[in-house]
Amino acid sequence: MATKWQEKGVGFALKVGSKPANRKPVIDDRTGKTGGYEIEHWDDHQDAEVFAKTIAASLVVHEGDDK
Amino acid sequence: MAFSTSGLYVTTFRDVFDTSQTALNLDATTHMCALHTDSRVNNFSSDTTWANTAEVSSANYTTKGLALTGTSVTESPTGTLMWDSTLNPSWTPVTFTAYGAIVFADVLADEMICAVAFGGPYTATAGTFTLTWNTLGIFTIDLTP
Numbered sequence: 001m002a003t004k005w006q007e008k009g010v011g012f013a014l015k016v017g018s019k020p021a022n023r024k025p026v027i028d029d030r031t032g033k034t035g036g037y038e039i040e041h042w043d044d045h046q047d048a049e050v051f052a053k054t055i056a057a058s059l060v061v062h063e064g065d066d067k
Numbered sequence: 068m069a070f071s072t073s074g075l076y077v078t079t080f081r082d083v084f085d086t087s088q089t090a091l092n093l094d095a096t097t098h099m100c101a102l103h104t105d106s107r108v109n110n111f112s113s114d115t116t117w118a119n120t121a122e123v124s125s126a127n128y129t130t131k132g133l134a135l136t137g138t139s140v141t142e143s144p145t146g147t148l149m150w151d152s153t154l155n156p157s158w159t160p161v162t163f164t165a166y167g168a169i170v171f172a173d174v175l176a177d178e179m180i181c182a183v184a185f186g187g188p189y190t191a192t193a194g195t196f197t198l199t200w201n202t203l204g205i206f207t208i209d210l211t212p
Contacts, residue, residue, distance in 0.1 A: 026189060027186075030071075047195045047196070048191040048196045050185050051201070052168075052200050052201050053183075054203040054207055056206070
């Protein structure tokens with residue numbers, strides 16, 4: 001019986017240690033689409049990855065009467 | 068959410084074009100990228116110089132953030148000015164929540180160039196915080212509409 005208990009214990013430890021990171025998408029409030037990720041690791045530390053959007057400015061030609 | 072919009076700071080660009088002739092060199096590798104919390108309120112019309120108001124705080128994060136290297140102003144696509152940096156700023160290990168980044172000219176008394184809102188909170192906990200610029204650049208100005 002003791003041997004079986006030890007084998008189960010070893011198996012459990014390996015399973016916890018190899019738990020993959022949890023990659024959570026962060027939704028951009030402005031677009032409703034994924035803007036980046038937070039990555040939770042098994043030891044409770046967390047990374048953050050932001051994928052910035054380009055600031056796009058543009059000239060506008062106004063059509064209208066001459067001054 | 069206070070830090071909710073991205074933009075260019077009007078006062079800085081006005082001073083580049085008017086008699087102030089502010090010597091904003093976007094090719095310089097001294098422009099800083101600082102991260103901020105949601106308490107940061109940007110006024111693109113009246114903000115002039117950067118201050119560490121509502122800047123994130125953590126071990127391994129120094130106030131003013133990181134200098135952007137590999138900066139360049141190019142025409143891309145045709146008719147459009149694109150400003151970009153090959154450096155994707157990264158800090159590790161850090162613990163904070165950031166809502167946006169402000170880029171400012173360290174050698175021009177911290178005149179502010181642009182703000183990039185992230186669109187929500189991003190939290191690193193004893194981990195790596197990475198800001199990846201868009202492949203289309205940090206900002207573009209389409210000069211030929």
